[in-house]
Amino acid sequence: MKSKNLSEKILRSVKSKGFKYIELPSVIEANHIVQRSGENFRKFIFSFIDQNGSELCLRPDLTIVSCLRYLENNLKTKEKIFYSGQAYRKSNNKKDSIIRDQIGFEIIGSKDEKKDDKEIIDTSLKSIKNLKYSTGTLTIGNVEIFNLLISKLDIPKRWKLRLSRHFWRESYFNDLLKRLETNSDVDPTIVEVDKKRYLKMTKENKSSIIAGRSIDEILKRFDKKIKDPRRPSKGRNVSKIIRGFLKIKCPINKAAQELNKFFKKNKINLAVDQKYFPLSNKKVSKLNVIFSTAFGRQLEYYTGMVFKIDIKSKNKIKNIFNGGRYDQLISDLGSKKKVPAVGAAINLK
Amino acid sequence: MKNTINIGIPSKGRLRKDVLKIFKRKKLKLISERGERDLIGSIKNKKNLKILYLHAREIIERLGDGSLDIGFSGFDLFKESEFNTQKKINLVKKYDFGKANLVVAIPDPWIDVQTVADLEEIAFEFRDKKKKRLRVATKYPNLTRDFLFSKGVTQFQIVESLGATEVYPFTGSANLISDITSTGKTIKSNNLRILKDGEILKSQACVFSSKKSFSKIGLKNIIKLFS
Numbered sequence: 394m395k396s397k398n399l400s401e402k403i404l405r406s407v408k409s410k411g412f413k414y415i416e417l418p419s420v421i422e423a424n425h426i427v428q429r430s431g432e433n434f435r436k437f438i439f440s441f442i443d444q445n446g447s448e449l450c451l452r453p454d455l456t457i458v459s460c461l462r463y464l465e466n467n468l469k470t471k472e473k474i475f476y477s478g479q480a481y482r483k484s485n486n487k488k489d490s491i492i493r494d495q496i497g498f499e500i501i502g503s504k505d506e507k508k509d510d511k512e513i514i515d516t517s518l519k520s521i522k523n524l525k526y527s528t529g530t531l532t533i534g535n536v537e538i539f540n541l542l543i544s545k546l547d548i549p550k551r552w553k554l555r556l557s558r559h560f561w562r563e564s565y566f567n568d569l570l571k572r573l574e575t576n577s578d579v580d581p582t583i584v585e586v587d588k589k590r591y592l593k594m595t596k597e598n599k600s601s602i603i604a605g606r607s608i609d610e611i612l613k614r615f616d617k618k619i620k621d622p623r624r625p626s627k628g629r630n631v632s633k634i635i636r637g638f639l640k641i642k643c644p645i646n647k648a649a650q651e652l653n654k655f656f657k658k659n660k661i662n663l664a665v666d667q668k669y670f671p672l673s674n675k676k677v678s679k680l681n682v683i684f685s686t687a688f689g690r691q692l693e694y695y696t697g698m699v700f701k702i703d704i705k706s707k708n709k710i711k712n713i714f715n716g717g718r719y720d721q722l723i724s725d726l727g728s729k730k731k732v733p734a735v736g737a738a739i740n741l742k
Numbered sequence: 743m744k745n746t747i748n749i750g751i752p753s754k755g756r757l758r759k760d761v762l763k764i765f766k767r768k769k770l771k772l773i774s775e776r777g778e779r780d781l782i783g784s785i786k787n788k789k790n791l792k793i794l795y796l797h798a799r800e801i802i803e804r805l806g807d808g809s810l811d812i813g814f815s816g817f818d819l820f821k822e823s824e825f826n827t828q829k830k831i832n833l834v835k836k837y838d839f840g841k842a843n844l845v846v847a848i849p850d851p852w853i854d855v856q857t858v859a860d861l862e863e864i865a866f867e868f869r870d871k872k873k874k875r876l877r878v879a880t881k882y883p884n885l886t887r888d889f890l891f892s893k894g895v896t897q898f899q900i901v902e903s904l905g906a907t908e909v910y911p912f913t914g915s916a917n918l919i920s921d922i923t924s925t926g927k928t929i930k931s932n933n934l935r936i937l938k939d940g941e942i943l944k945s946q947a948c949v950f951s952s953k954k955s956f957s958k959i960g961l962k963n964i965i966k967l968f969s
Contacts, residue, residue: 587853604849604911615854
């Protein structure tokens with residue numbers, strides 16, 4: 394009962410900031426989930442087949458459903474929305490509940506991204522006033538800065554894309570860095586053999602398709618790969634820069650200064666303004682505000698600002714808010730246009 | 743019969759032949775009353791043993807639900823089964839036969855693809871440029887999914903196959919496959935190539951017991967006989 398009152402209070406705070414309550418469907422097409430997250434998400438969803446043969450599933454997450462709603466209703470204008478309900482996921486851990494309560498609020502489709510980032514954080518800060526706590530931390534990260542850094546490094550393009558794609562999967566990302574430090578990824582003897590084949594294939598009909606890929610496509614990628622090899626010595630240096638970057642953690646008011654110092658030291662042509670960050674005070678509502686470059690790695694769909702709020706209450710640290718920007722999600726779900734979106738979820742467990 | 747011990751043997755193929763050799767070596771004479779095609783059998787002078795000839799995949803499932811007490815099958819099929827099934831089965835012994843590897847294979851003309859890392863790139867190209875998923879045909883969806891995911895290939899779709907998987911990339915049903923192979927011959931002769939680091943699992947014939955049967959009289963002796 395207590396937590397119900399609390400969630401009602403929080404919802405009221407969110408509403409007072411101009412967010413509109415929406416109802417979301419409980420069942421969605423499973424295809425949407427597989428399209429966004431790939432095959433691995435299948436392990437966690439409860440799916441079934443309807444009378445038309447379409448695969449449906451219980452919603453595993455409300456953010457996805459809310460983005461689908463925006464897409465399917467063909468909405469074009471800015472929307473500030475909030476929702477509350479249950480999400481359903483399987484777990485390998487027997488003790489986990491398959492039902493997760495989720496309260497979230499989002500700003501979808503507006504152009505002023507910096508202002509929206511700030512508004513989502515401000516709304517979280519207003520809602521948190523309903524809770525009793527002594528201290529806490531507001532951690533802010535930004536996936537975009539990481540991607541900018543990667544774009545400036547001296548490695549082949551395919552490696553840049555690879556590192557950006559896997560930033561969110563920490564253990565695999567570390568494997569990538571290890572690989573970057575060691576041997577080259579083009580085997581010279583195999584390349585020699587394949588070159589003969591390559592020459593032969595250049596004479597074939599380039600538009601013919603082999604298992605979904607045209608000969609042209611295959612040859613172009615082969616060509617790019619052997620012309621743009623990675624050198625181990627450079628790889629080691631790049632890996633060192635990335636590892637160094639991911640250690641940056643400081644009060645938010647020092648973030649621009651620390652980052653610029655790092656870029657200068659490593660001769661990287663980048664500069665960040667303090668205005669880039671949604672906050673510039675290192676303390677707000679009893680929370681220490683921290684900037685961390687390594688933060689923001691738990692979800693694939695974050696593309697920019699990410700944040701979380703942990704509070705200390707009765708000597709226990711509890712995570713209360715998680716959120717961030719996901720400008721790619723609605724396109725991944727099928728939108729032809731890029732639709733900016735930012736949001737947060739409240740964890741009341 | 744509460745204390746009848748049910749033993750599952752693969753009903754066909756090389757695995758069946760090799761398993762039958764073990765019985766011969768252990769001087770256990772298999773009897774089939776209705777001839778060679780009989781799917782139920784017994785062992786001479788061992789009244790408490792019942793032999794059931796089943797599909798190797800089925801043997802794992804039946805060990806999981808306890809209707810078999812002992813079963814011979816492949817390590818690959820055990821690892822492919824659902825997590826909850828695996829938890830109910832003991833691996834008694836791995837044998838020296840039935841060796842085969844589960845591998846990822848791509849169309850041979852894809853000369854730009856040598857490793858799983860290349861595949862990871864292609865998978866994103868499919869998603870971003872073609873707005874499609876890379877499709878992988880397999881009889882081993884669980885093992886394949888986990889392997890590809892652990893190697894960074896997250897953008898793909900599994901197409902479940904019941905057989906002749908090698909042909910899928912050339913009929914438009916999938917782009918690549920994963921399959922079990924011992925010599926690699928079938929893969930090669932179907933214009934496919936195994937990725938350099940495309941080995942998902944090394945498999946071999948094994949004997950398993952069901953954890954449920956733990957208290958059956960005489961079971962321990964039988965298990966000892968095969969291990």
